[in-house]
Amino acid sequence: MVTVTAMRIEPLTFPAPGGGALVSPPSRGGSAVRPGRPGGSGRPGQDGRPTPGRPGPSAPAGLSLLDSLAARTADLSHLADVLIDCVQGGASVGWVKAPTKEAATAWWSAFLADPEHRTWVGRDDSGRIVATASLALTSKDNGVHRAEVVKLLVHRQARGHRFAPGLMATIERFARTEGLSLLTLDTETGSLAESLYRRWGWTEVGAVPGFARVAGGALVSTTIFYKQLGAR
Numbered sequence: 001m002v003t004v005t006a007m008r009i010e011p012l013t014f015p016a017p018g019g020g021a022l023v024s025p026p027s028r029g030g031s032a033v034r035p036g037r038p039g040g041s042g043r044p045g046q047d048g049r050p051t052p053g054r055p056g057p058s059a060p061a062g063l064s065l066l067d068s069l070a071a072r073t074a075d076l077s078h079l080a081d082v083l084i085d086c087v088q089g090g091a092s093v094g095w096v097k098a099p100t101k102e103a104a105t106a107w108w109s110a111f112l113a114d115p116e117h118r119t120w121v122g123r124d125d126s127g128r129i130v131a132t133a134s135l136a137l138t139s140k141d142n143g144v145h146r147a148e149v150v151k152l153l154v155h156r157q158a159r160g161h162r163f164a165p166g167l168m169a170t171i172e173r174f175a176r177t178e179g180l181s182l183l184t185l186d187t188e189t190g191s192l193a194e195s196l197y198r199r200w201g202w203t204e205v206g207a208v209p210g211f212a213r214v215a216g217g218a219l220v221s222t223t224i225f226y227k228q229l230g231a232r
């Protein structure tokens with residue numbers, strides 16, 4: 001049962017006691033971050049090795065290692081539930097058939113550990129993650145100005161509460177703050193998401209036919225979009 005009286009959207013971090021984030025710390029606070037620079041976000045350099053990152057957020061006072069790990073386990077479990085629910089609902093987001101809970105949890109764990117990924121979540125009134133979206137940055141030297149929006153997912157029980165527009169606005173704000181000027185994404189042609197991106201000011205590039213297989217075996221198109229953020 002999902003109750004949402006006040007939508008809560010936040011970056012997903014798993015603070016460890018004594019400092020150092022366990023996974024995926026979105027840098028906050030405004031300075032442009034580039035891979036390979038000291039004090040950067042920890043994105044890997046061109047050789048694929050992580051660069052020194054700024055320290056992650058410290059654990060709030062009183063948060064023990066066990067609390068941290070319990071929160072991480074709960075968040076991973078809820079993220080897995082959101083992913084499974086969306087695939088079961090027919091979303092074409094990487095899986096033909098919904099993954100098992102174990103596989104979905106392992107997938108999120110690996111995804112969040114990738115230093116090029118930044119993830120935001122929407123929580124219901126109980127603190128449970130019911131929505132998520134991520135940015136995939138790139139360490140390619142010629143592409144540090146761009147990122148791809150991936151895995152915009154809202155649990156079916158949490159739809160209609162404006163999590164999706166809230167997450168997308170948060171991501172755009174983050175991208176501008178980080179000095180990114182270009183966002184890209186792709187989504188199943190003819191889906192609700194495709195019509196939303198158009199409404200939200202994304203520019204359609206075109207469709208790639210036969211891009212992804214869906215349940216039942218058919219191949220469906222994906223539509224590619226971009227949004228130029230420009231200077232503000």
Ligand SMILES: CC(C)(COP(=O)(O)OP(=O)(O)OC[C@H]1O[C@@H](n2cnc3c(N)ncnc32)[C@H](O)[C@@H]1OP(=O)(O)O)[C@@H](O)C(=O)NCCC(=O)NCCS
Pocket residue numbers: 086091092093151152153154155158159160161162163164165186187188191192193196199
């Ligand atoms: C697409 C998706 C992210 C929308 O999430 P959401 O939080 O429920 O979105 P909201 O309810 O806040 O609605 C956003 C807009 O969509 C409209 N909308 C929502 N459901 C709709 C529906 N079934 N039919 C028509 N419009 C709909 C809302 O009216 C709202 O319009 P507005 O901004 O003009 O007011 C969600 O349906 C989802 O997770 N789908 C499966 C995963 C997916 O396809 N992700 C995209 C991959 S790229």
